[in-house]
Amino acid sequence: MITQIAVFLENKKGRLGDMSKVLCDAGIDLTALTIADTKEFGIVRLIARDNERVLRALKDNGYAVTKTRLLAVEVADVPGGLYGVLKLLGDGGIEIEYLYSFARTGLKKAVILFKVDLPEKAEEILKSNAIGLIDEL
Amino acid sequence: MKYFNEKAECMDRKSLKELQSGRLVKLVDYVYKNVPVYREKMRAAGVEPSDIRTIGDIVKLPFTTKQDLRDGYPFGMFASPRSDIVRVHASSGTTGKLTVVGYTKRDVDDWAECCARSLVCAGADKNSIVHVAYGYGLFTGGLGMHYGAEKLGAMAVPASGGNTARQILLLKDFQSDIICCTPSYALYIADEMEKMGVDKSQINLKAGLFGAEPWSDNMRIEIENRLGLKAYDIYGLSEISGPGVATDCVCQDGKHIFEDLFYPEIVDKETLEPKPYGEEGELVFTTLNKQGMPLIRYRTRDICSLTDEPCKCGRTHVRMNRVFGRTDDMLIIRGVNVFPSQIESVLMNNDRAVAPHYHITVDRVNMQDVMEIKVEVNENSFSDEVKRMEELQRKLEHDLFTAIGINAAVRLVSPNTIPRSEGKAKRVTDLRKI
Numbered sequence: 404m405i406t407q408i409a410v411f412l413e414n415k416k417g418r419l420g421d422m423s424k425v426l427c428d429a430g431i432d433l434t435a436l437t438i439a440d441t442k443e444f445g446i447v448r449l450i451a452r453d454n455e456r457v458l459r460a461l462k463d464n465g466y467a468v469t470k471t472r473l474l475a476v477e478v479a480d481v482p483g484g485l486y487g488v489l490k491l492l493g494d495g496g497i498e499i500e501y502l503y504s505f506a507r508t509g510l511k512k513a514v515i516l517f518k519v520d521l522p523e524k525a526e527e528i529l530k531s532n533a534i535g536l537i538d539e540l
Numbered sequence: 541m542k543y544f545n546e547k548a549e550c551m552d553r554k555s556l557k558e559l560q561s562g563r564l565v566k567l568v569d570y571v572y573k574n575v576p577v578y579r580e581k582m583r584a585a586g587v588e589p590s591d592i593r594t595i596g597d598i599v600k601l602p603f604t605t606k607q608d609l610r611d612g613y614p615f616g617m618f619a620s621p622r623s624d625i626v627r628v629h630a631s632s633g634t635t636g637k638l639t640v641v642g643y644t645k646r647d648v649d650d651w652a653e654c655c656a657r658s659l660v661c662a663g664a665d666k667n668s669i670v671h672v673a674y675g676y677g678l679f680t681g682g683l684g685m686h687y688g689a690e691k692l693g694a695m696a697v698p699a700s701g702g703n704t705a706r707q708i709l710l711l712k713d714f715q716s717d718i719i720c721c722t723p724s725y726a727l728y729i730a731d732e733m734e735k736m737g738v739d740k741s742q743i744n745l746k747a748g749l750f751g752a753e754p755w756s757d758n759m760r761i762e763i764e765n766r767l768g769l770k771a772y773d774i775y776g777l778s779e780i781s782g783p784g785v786a787t788d789c790v791c792q793d794g795k796h797i798f799e800d801l802f803y804p805e806i807v808d809k810e811t812l813e814p815k816p817y818g819e820e821g822e823l824v825f826t827t828l829n830k831q832g833m834p835l836i837r838y839r840t841r842d843i844c845s846l847t848d849e850p851c852k853c854g855r856t857h858v859r860m861n862r863v864f865g866r867t868d869d870m871l872i873i874r875g876v877n878v879f880p881s882q883i884e885s886v887l888m889n890n891d892r893a894v895a896p897h898y899h900i901t902v903d904r905v906n907m908q909d910v911m912e913i914k915v916e917v918n919e920n921s922f923s924d925e926v927k928r929m930e931e932l933q934r935k936l937e938h939d940l941f942t943a944i945g946i947n948a949a950v951r952l953v954s955p956n957t958i959p960r961s962e963g964k965a966k967r968v969t970d971l972r973k974i
Contacts, residue, residue: 409924411917413954439926444952446924465956467922500925518924 404526404538405475405516406454410447411467414440422447422466429460434540435516437503448503450516450540474517474525477535480506484513488534495528497521514540541665542854544657544692548800549855553848556856560595560803563828568592568601571834574619577608578836595803598826599814603837606639609779614640620832630678631778631877638678641778642832648687650829654776654784654798655688661787661796661853662747662772664718666693671711671745673721673729674752674875675701680782681752681875685720688784694718701725704732708743715744720783722875723755723763723771727907730766740768749774751783752875753909754863756973760792775860779838780825786860791852794859801829804858805837806846809867820845822867823860841867871902871968873909876946880967883913883948886939893921893932897958903971911948913940916955 412418419438426433435450451457454470461468478484485504492499500518507514514537519525529536543549551559569589571578581602582588591600609617618625626645630638643651664670670689674681682700689696697716699707707729710716719726726748733740745767751774763771775795776783785802786795797804806821807814815821823840843865848858871878880900887894895916902911913936921932929952936950959966 407924409922411922411929411952411954413952413957418954441926441930444929446926446929448924465954467917467919467955469919469922469924471924500927 404472405450405540407448407450407471407473408454408457409469409471410461412445412447414442414444425460425464426457429456431457431460435505439501471518474519474522475537476515476529477512477537478515480511480513485515488515491528491532492519492525495524497525497528541660544660545653549657549857551800551856553856556799557595559800560828564595564598564826565592567828567834571619571836575617577612577617598803598837601836603812603824603839604835605839609639610637613637615642617833618642619834620644625832629680629778629782639779644831647830647832650801651684651781651784652687652691654781654801655684656691657798658749658774658784658787659688659692659694659718661789662718662749662770663790664692664694664747668694668718669697669714669716670694670718670720671697671699671716673699673701673707673719673725680776680778684782684784685749704729705736708733708736708738711743711745712738717744717746719745719748721750722752723750723759724753724874724907724909726750726763726767731906740766745769747772749787751775753872777840779835780827789851789853789855794847794861796855796857796859799857803828804846804860809843817846817848841870843867869968873902873911873946876944878944882944883940886943887915890936890939894918895955898967899958900968901971902968909972912951913948914951914953914958916958917952918955
């Protein structure tokens with residue numbers, strides 16, 4: 404499992420820039436960042452190495468933040484890599500709240516991060532099918 | 541038909557004063573005997589019923605406020621035995637508690653007369669078809685105008701609010717000549733008529749009595765042009781009876797207050813000292829003929845001025861100009877009274893899901909009042925899932941609707957972005973150009 408930090412931002416000009424500056428000033432190196440947005444607000448989801456430092460920097464600057472544990476798997480960066488994992492979870496009755504992924508081009512691997520409704524069960528299914536779960540990026 | 545009750549409406553001022561004096565003396569004696577709150581208030585002010593001999597003595601009497609009504613919730617201010625009360629109405633109060641008003645049979649009849657007089661002010665008579673598009677229910681608008689139309693002998697169409705397409709169908713098919721609703725709803729009907737391809741020549745409205753919310757002369761002109769009628773302002777508040785406390789006459793130059801039944805005063809909004817005609821201040825009413833829940837010097841919180849200059853219509857009753865403000869923070873949204881404190885209590889009741897900081901923005905979009913409430917997300921409620929945040933938003937909107945009775949849009953904003961101010965926070969921005 405990987406720790407993700409989510410941040411509430413209003414969907415307004417300059418808000419993402421302001422948040423990035425806070426992270427930059429705190430010397431934070433981001434591994435991944437994605438945004439789920441609606442007309443009115445966005446939820447920034449980010450992954451960094453030093454979670455405590457990220458949390459402190461954001462909280463000190465008045466942001467609403469929350470820590471979430473995500474399932475993370477590493478699969479071969481080939482067609483069908485994502486599908487294989489999704490099919491296993493779907494057949495197991497697991498619902499996916501959201502996911503995002505990125506490729507590690509040099510390693511020919513792809514990393515997929517999931518938020519699911521039943522994390523323990525999902526973990527079991529993936530393990531029994533020899534899918535490579537990872538605990539750090 | 542020029543007047544509904546010429547004797548009362550055109551009474552010379554001297555006879556009117558005598559009538560008011562006689563009614564006030566009886567009223568004070570009556571409430572002193574029947575309403576403990578008034579007995580205590582008068583004792584505290586050192587006034588005995590025998591000190592009140594003429595209408596001029598009214599200044600010796602203590603004021604009544606909405607707080608008094610709330611303290612007596614629900615029936616504490618009633619002066620008649622419960623068995624004589626035949627009707628109640630209610631409006632929203634500051635803490636979610638309603639302000640309840642009780643009427644005896646005679647009160648309902650007097651009120652119907654006020655509404656009948658108002659309808660005649662606007663040119664109605666017994667041949668009229670009166671389309672009542674105010675809400676029917678605890679709100680006084682619908683039933684008030686309905687009874688007025690019946691009292692006049694006109695034909696009442698109890699359309700109530702909503703379902704605008706059907707309202708337009710009724711207006712077209714029945715050829716109603718009088719309409720009663722809020723001014724913003726009148727414009728909404730005009731908009732919908734346009735969309736449905738119904739021209740104003742296909743309806744037969746001659747006049748409208750519009751009230752329950754503040755409006756301007758520009759809005760009057762727009763309503764008149766778009767619906768092809770004469771637009772009259774009608775004023776009232778449930779505490780005093782309901783619509784028909786005061787109404788524009790054909791001169792459209794101030795609303796005549798039916799002074800044989802309601803005695804108006806203007807007082808300084810800070811010192812509460814009485815002010816002469818022509819000066820602006822808080823409007824205060826004494827109900828001269830009520831039995832169920834008479835009120836003495838009730839502070840309306842509405843700011844306006846009065847004039848006793850003779851009116852060309854022949855009515856001798858004083859006129860009030862447009863209400864141009866309030867001395868409290870009450871908002872009137874689509875005719876519904878809303879207090880910011882009601883919104884605050886909804887936010888506080890949500891398991892600290894949002895911070896107790898909020899900001900209300902009211903605007904008028906397509907002639908309809910809209911309200912947006914900004915609330916701050918906090919750590920208790922913030923989730924990484926969009927779904928959960930939208931659920932929170934919808935729950936707050938639902939709870940607000942339950943508490944205040946109108947739809948408000950909730951907007952979630954970042955923590956610490958709503959300005960905190962020392963002392964009294966500025967909770968409301970009203971962008972409506974009225």
